[in-house]
Amino acid sequence: MAREFTDPRSPHQRIAAEIRRRITRGELPSGSKLGSTAELMEQYGGVANTTIQKALQMLKAEGLLEGLPGKGVYVRQHGQQSVEPIAYMRPAGPDESYPWVSEAAKRRQVGSSRLLDVEVVVPPREVAEALGLADGERAVLRKQLLLLDGEPTELARSYYPLGLVEGTPVLEGKLIRGGTPALLAAMGHPPREFVDELSSEIPTEEEVVVLELPKDMPVLVAFRVVYSDGGRPIEATLMTKAAHRYRMRYRLPVA
Secondary structure, three states: OOOOOOOOOOOOHHHHHHHHHHHOOOOOOOOEEOOHHHEEEEEEEEEEHHHHHHHHHHHHHOOEEEOOOEEEEEEOOOOOOOOOHHHHOOOOOOOOOOHHHHHHHOOOOEEEEEEEEEEOOOOOHHHHHHHHHOOOOOEEEEEEEEEEEEEEEEEEEEEHHHHHOOOOHHHHHOOOOHHHHHHHHHHOOOOOOOEEEEEEEOHHHHHHHHHHOOOOOEEEEEEEEEOOHHOOEEEEEEEEEEHHHEOOOOOOOOO
């Protein structure tokens, strides 16, 4: 017997969830037009006009829909991105752009980055353990905001062992040409392996503000540890993305 349950969410939240899922799974592709308010009211069981408007407003705030005056409501372009992490791991060559920029260009988008902060800190416990640091040992934190077509997309907080990068441009308050992986590779520490741990979490105040997130939107958090030759950890990064905008793609050989 099928288990009966009651959805505790309000009607407009349930409707927004159904439309959101149709968008993220491609049933409503970018550029497609939603039905009229009257059609949506009938489609979702004769709910009130205000219920439909609240649901649509939620999805507009999330960047999934846009209203065009006199034309209707449409699914926005680039409503959801498929991200393949390995594409961002190869260090950029001397004449190549930062991978975030070059990968965005392949999708006909403009990728950019903004360095928010650089400081020497005692890192959080999970970072210290991942980097093999002793209690109280310090690391360099580089906090960076990544944008697509001018919209905040990802907050990256990257930590590097101070002993590894002291006296290098990693400590300077400016962007590094080709990105930090290119610099580390040039220093003799190329990335050889990385491990990602993914979780869906409630955003912090900083994440809500920096990523301009709508109310009650969860985030996708990836905790990545990068290893160089001999299994030496050279970087630990917390990457936060709006969960509804991304899906992660992994392509690995099967032994």
